[in-house]
Amino acid sequence: MGCVGNEETQLIAESVTEEGQEFLSSLRRWLLQDTDPSVISIDATNRGRRPGEMSGTFDTVCAVASQISSLGGLAIAYLTWRSSIRTEAADLRVTLEVHGQRIQIDNLTDEQLRDVISRVCAREVE
Template sequence: MRLGITVLDDDGGQLRALQRWLLRDPDSAGATLTLRGRNATPGAMGPGLDLIDVVLSNAVGLGGLLVAVATWRRSRGNAPRVQVEREGVTVTVSGADAEQIERLVRQLTAPTAEPDDGTPATAATLDRPRP
């Protein structure tokens, strides 16, 4: 399973910090993490880095990866917004409670429905804090 992780409103420093966090976090163990430009091919040099390209061997590790991302956000003073994208479905990680992580996993692993106009469906982001 391939994912792209983006830290919004970032100059690149936050993205590198998130990658270092994920490489050390046991919840994201087993994931292959590579920094790259959004339109660059893996291994090619480009103008800048704007996402972490993640490869998971199966969907089981997705929940752990999302928990690690949410934990990293909480550790930062400004709690940067983080988006995770898979096959045209984009979600925003904003909390680490089990219910929200399960919802994000379902959104990222569900088959995407094709709207009538032929454009891929995008999952709603979950930026709302839990009541």
């Protein structure tokens, strides 16, 4: 599942359990506060409410970077959020999608994620 539209650079966080929705809410709030809305748009969707579920919940947060140079800021915002929660958000699946290529990043260390971002951005410069 990607974001709506033909955006080429996006971070997608999906809840894999009901408990993951709390992490999604936290991540969404963090990204809204910590990213520049002129270059990164944040959206949340719900694939469909389940019986008895409150309407304010969602199961996907999507952040779209309007330019590849914004990807670093988006990744740093994600890393900062991840370290701030002081617990592993195992209930989330987080991927980067760049030009249709998906890279799962929720299981990467901070150093590994920085390396991935560096390689992606270096490819754009070539």
